[in-house]
Amino acid sequence: MKIQIRLPEAVQYILHTLEEAGFEAYAVGGCIRDVIMGREPNDWDITTSANPVEVKRLFRKTIDTGIKHGTVTIMIKRTGYEVTTYRVDGEYRDGRHPENVLFTSSLEEDLERRDFTVNAMAYNEKRGLVDLFGGVQDISAKCIRCVGPAEQRFTEDALRMMRAIRFSAQFGYEIEESTRTAICRLAPNLQKISAERIQAELVKLITSPHPEMLRTAYETGITGMILPEFDLCMKTPQNNPHHCYSVGEHIIQSMKEIRPDRILRLTMLFHDIGKPSMKSTDDNGVDHFRNHAQTGAETARKIMQRLKFDNETIRRVCRFVQYHDWQIHAEESSIRKVISKIGEDAFPEMFEVNEADISAQNPGCKEEKLIKLNRLKEAYTLIRKNGDCLSLKTLQVSGEDLIRCGIGQGTEIGSILKNMLSDVLEQPEHNHKEYLLNHLGSYRGSIRGRD
Helix, strand or coil: CCCCCCCCHHHHHHHHHHHHCCCCEEEECHHHHHHHHCCCCCCCEEEECCCHHHHHHHCCCEEEEEHHHCEEEEEECCEEEEEEECEEECCECCCCCECCEEECCCHHHHHHCCCEHHHCEEEECCCEEEECCCHHHHHHHCEECECCCHHHHHHHCCHHHHHHHHHHHHHCCEECHHHHHHHHHHHHHHHHCCHHHHHHHHHHHHCCCCHHHHHHHHHCCHHHHHCHHHHHHHCCCCCCCCCCCCHHHHHHHHHHCCCCCHHHHHHHHHCCCCHHHHCEECCCCCEECCCHHHHHHHHHHHHHHHCCCCHHHHHHHHHHHHHCCCCCCCCHHHHHHHHHHHCCCCHHHHHHHHHHHHHCCCHHHHHHHHHHHHHHHHHHHHHHHHCCCCCHHHCCCCHHHHHHCCCCCHHHHHHHHHHHHHHHHHCHHHCCHHHHHHCHHHHCCCCCCCC
16 A cells, blocks of 8 residues: 655655755655654654755755754754755764764665664655655554664664663554564663663653553663662562552552653652662561652652753652652641642642552552542642642741841741741731731740740
């Protein structure tokens, strides 16, 4: 069956311009794969027999995005289209990138260097679909398979092993047997890959529709190289009436139970990462993991710093990990105190974390825990409706007010404001400037009572 692809107008313009100048040009790679799979491509890449200088000469606005590797970006109506010259990669000596690239006049040679069959297809309106390695067949079979020998592809760039698992997670595909075998053998080569590249693939994997493919990363030895703390979780059973999985399997199930938000999926990945080191077993053979949340937050911070996550992501994820297991009572004062610690901005998402955590535990305990969680949600809704003070931002007394009262030490001002907030979290009706300043004397030390 001949496959016809409707190319975007801008892509047609680029292809036709190159062809009219005497060059070959094709849309190539992931965009062709996505169209055949019935997905909307995120972007459109083009490959051509024209060299970068010739490409730049034909188009009015271009950017040298990767000129050394033959890539020029053509700008059309504020959208960029990467155009890359047919190329053959030079020798890979470091397991990361080729020493050099050689331009070629052969589309076939260009496609042959690509990672997986589903990514090695090209298309233009004249020739139609060029599928030399069975990409369409593998899409039909829902299979991720290397172009040519898998060991060669993974030796060239070790990150391709993570990409294989990431694509299988994004599409729900199986990894072909020889491709999987090669991953098992060459997983240690991931030590050559930068933390930034590993981080990017890990995030794509766990935010995919199938985060459970992290299990495949464990089985093939990948997490042993990039996330050995997770391997410990997979090897840590939980003999406890609240659980029915090992720590690692519980983590996997919890990621499936939460929406594919980057921060939330990272939170579930790390929320119980501290359990293996905190495990104890009582005289009845029941396992306990006391203080695992605090330990987990510290461990998560070290892992995320190692993988070069940005500071804001680290801060938000570690905050969720630290407080995910807090025992919150349904009394409004208790909830206000927890909101104050976690932060007003993050607290609604904490309910999602709690629900995913509960849903990945023993089903026999689920109903009772979800009832309790719903009570907390109802109390939280009432707190928000009442406009209760939950942080220093909405406290009716500021540091400037205390300075006007003659308090000049910054540390004392901070202590007084903290004591005022503690009082207001317990008794929200006290959040009036007149009341707070009239009781300034009691706030200058620890609060011993309430009027």
